[in-house]
Amino acid sequence: xxxxxxxxxxxxxxxxxxxxxxxxxxxxxxxxxxxxxxxxxxxxxxxxxxxxxxxxxxxxxxxxxxxxxxxxxxxxxxxxxxxxxxxxxxxxxxxxxxxxxxxxxxxxxxxxxxxxxxxxxxxxxxxxxxxxxxxxxxxxxxxxxxxxxxxxxxxxxxxxxxxxxxxxxxxxxxxxxxxxxxxxxxxxxxxxxxxxxxxxxxxxxxxxxxxxxxxxxxxxxxxxxxxxxxxxxxxxxxxxxxxxxxxxxxxxxxxxxxxxxxxxxxxxxxxxxxxxxxxxxxxxxxxxxxxxxxxxxxxxxxxxxxxxxxxxxxxxxxxxxxxxxxxxxxxxxxxxxxxxxxxxxxxxxxxxxxxxxxxxxxxxxxxxxxxxxxxxxxxxxxxxxxxxxxxxxxxxxxxxx
Amino acid sequence: xxxxxxxxxxxxxxxxxxxxxxxxxxxxxxxxxxxxxxxxxxxxxxxxxxxxxxxxxxxxxxxxxxxxxxxxxxxxxxxxxxxxxxxxxxxxxxxxxxxxxxxxxxxxxxxxxxxxxxxxxxxxxxxxxxxxxxxxxxxxxxxxxxxxxxxxxxxxxxxxxxx
Numbered sequence: 239x240x241x242x243x244x245x246x247x248x249x250x251x252x253x254x255x256x257x258x259x260x261x262x263x264x265x266x267x268x269x270x271x272x273x274x275x276x277x278x279x280x281x282x283x284x285x286x287x288x289x290x291x292x293x294x295x296x297x298x299x300x301x302x303x304x305x306x307x308x309x310x311x312x313x314x315x316x317x318x319x320x321x322x323x324x325x326x327x328x329x330x331x332x333x334x335x336x337x338x339x340x341x342x343x344x345x346x347x348x349x350x351x352x353x354x355x356x357x358x359x360x361x362x363x364x365x366x367x368x369x370x371x372x373x374x375x376x377x378x379x380x381x382x383x384x385x386x387x388x389x390x391x392x393x394x395x396x397x398x399x400x401x402x403x404x405x406x407x408x409x410x411x412x413x414x415x416x417x418x419x420x421x422x423x424x425x426x427x428x429x430x431x432x433x434x435x436x437x438x439x440x441x442x443x444x445x446x447x448x449x450x451x452x453x454x455x456x457x458x459x460x461x462x463x464x465x466x467x468x469x470x471x472x473x474x475x476x477x478x479x480x481x482x483x484x485x486x487x488x489x490x491x492x493x494x495x496x497x498x499x500x501x502x503x504x505x506x507x508x509x510x511x512x513x514x515x516x517x518x519x520x521x522x523x524x525x526x527x528x529x530x531x532x533x534x535x536x537x538x539x540x541x542x543x544x545x546x547x548x549x550x551x552x553x554x555x556x557x558x559x560x561x562x563x564x565x566x567x568x569x570x571x572x573x574x575x576x577x578x579x580x581x582x583x584x585x586x587x588x589x590x591x592x593x594x595x596x597x598x599x600x601x602x603x604x605x606x607x608x609x610x611x612x613x614x615x616x617x618x619x620x621x622x623x624x625x626x627x628x629x630x631x632x633x634x635x636x637x638x639x
Numbered sequence: 640x641x642x643x644x645x646x647x648x649x650x651x652x653x654x655x656x657x658x659x660x661x662x663x664x665x666x667x668x669x670x671x672x673x674x675x676x677x678x679x680x681x682x683x684x685x686x687x688x689x690x691x692x693x694x695x696x697x698x699x700x701x702x703x704x705x706x707x708x709x710x711x712x713x714x715x716x717x718x719x720x721x722x723x724x725x726x727x728x729x730x731x732x733x734x735x736x737x738x739x740x741x742x743x744x745x746x747x748x749x750x751x752x753x754x755x756x757x758x759x760x761x762x763x764x765x766x767x768x769x770x771x772x773x774x775x776x777x778x779x780x781x782x783x784x785x786x787x788x789x790x791x792x793x794x795x796x797x798x799x800x801x802x
Contacts, residue, residue: 289781289782290780290781290782290783290784293782293783295791297767297792298791298792298796298798299798301798302798333676334676336676460702460703461754461755461756462755462756463703463704463705463754463755463756463757465705474728476728481728481731482731482733570645570675570676571675571678571680571710571722571735572676572678573678573705573706573722573724573733573735575705575733582705584705584706584724586706586708586722586724588710596710596712597710597711599706599708599710601705601706601708601724605759605760606756606759606760608759609755609756609758609759638782639782
């Protein structure tokens with residue numbers, strides 16, 4: 239019960255300061271984050287994050303599963319964008335296998351991960367605005383998120399834990415009406431972003447709460463391992479989708495929004511602009527969607543179609559072999575990084591040539607971004623700490639894994 | 640499977656900026672290199688890892704530390720391989736520095752004084768693998784409870800835990 243010892247961390251010998259415990263049950267910590275604040279009046283002198291309350295040992299569990307059985311585990315890491323995690327894992331294993339993926343599967347992956355980026359940013363926007371005190375934005379954001387969850391349900395049968403990507407392609411062909419539903423959403427979405435911006439971007443109270451709060455410089459952000467919109471808001475023009483393209487992102491045209499101030503406001507602006515850019519990528523993916531297969535031609539790795547199993551002996555044998563013994567992956571190690579809504583999501587997969595991964599490590603963006611929180615909050619007011627937590631957009635499932 | 644075999648010859652890799660920079664600095668620090676699936680790994684001797692990472696940072700060869708992690712190759716000795724994933728934003732290139740550690744003496748110098756971002760990652764490795772980082776400012780368990788016994792990500796730790 240070490241987590242519960244009264245004060246393992248902060249020294250209280252000074253007479254001016256006191257220690258305030260914030261979390262792990264606190265509405266604005268977005269999960270089970272515990273912060274120890276050393277405060278001087280209302281000013282934070284030092285902040286120490288205490289994490290691990292949600293640790294489930296996913297990395298250890300992965301080592302006991304076949305490669306294809308790890309996909310559903312990756313959903314649980316970052317539950318706001320499960321398909322981004324699926325994508326990172328399957329890309330890493332495909333790199334280990336040296337596998338080529340058919341273009342339709344690649345474009346579907348881009349389309350779905352961008353939709354996930356939108357839905358993840360919507361949750362961030364709604365909850366962040368609510369922390370600041372703008373209640374109604376939350377309702378608008380969750381209205382659109384509901385549409386997106388319906389789209390995921392259409393394609394995978396699940397609203398949150400989708401597990402839709404497979405090593406070698408996708409689980410199944412998207413159903414009839416899927417593209418129409420996505421198109422309907424993509425058509426209407428820019429107006430909806432205007433709606434959020436009408437509520438927030440010009441809002442005097444919102445601006446006053448966000449501007450010049452929880453600043454972090456470019457140098458500090460890089461040194462502390464900050465990635466994603468939080469890094470771009472500090473003036474580093476770096477986006478893995480554009481700079482180190484993976485999964486066919488080189489075929490898409492989009493802007494990478496940046497800002498220079500490095501405060502909560504800059505991070506807000508960057509993310510809202512990203513909503514618009516993701517919508518553009520979705521539109522391009524819809525318009526250019528290739529036809530063809532959604533699975534690679536690799537019978538030893540990819541499960542056969544149901545129809546084939548009823549007529550072909552080989553398909554039945556491969557199905558049986560994959561399900562009962564898995565498939566072997568050549569020995570080696572791979573670090574695959576992708577741009578998740580929160581930053582650089584990296585999967586380090588080590589194979590020893592058997593059917594189970596020897597090591598799966600997730601470099602989760604929230605984990606590294608959280609390290610910057612203490613720096614951001616030094617000298618800030620307690621109320622500003624709430625704004626800062628919201629602005630780095632952490633997901634505790636991904637931090638604790 | 641369409642990938643080229645791994646290149647493990649240091650001479651063939653010395654055109655790479657990171658390899659060239661490290662060779663020019665201290666060739667004794669390099670214990671080997673590998674280019675596999677387009678990913679460059681450089682093995683560094685244990686004593687030099689912090690200096691190597693400091694050198695790469697000061698020479699601006701790499702400007703971001705993405706990740707620090709570890710893998711346990713039990714029962715092989717040296718069983719641990721600590722991996723540092725460095726990134727060069729200007730050259731858009733990644734490199735992995737690796738250090739092998741034995742099971743008897745799993746101690747390594749911390750790189751947190753060089754890259755503050757290593758702080759949580761090293762604590763995680765300490766917690767889950769039991770590797771100690773010398774010079775780390777705050778080396779405590781981060782995921783598991785303070786009074787937990789054992790290091791869960793070691794291969795000799797059962798998946799179900801000790802019952």
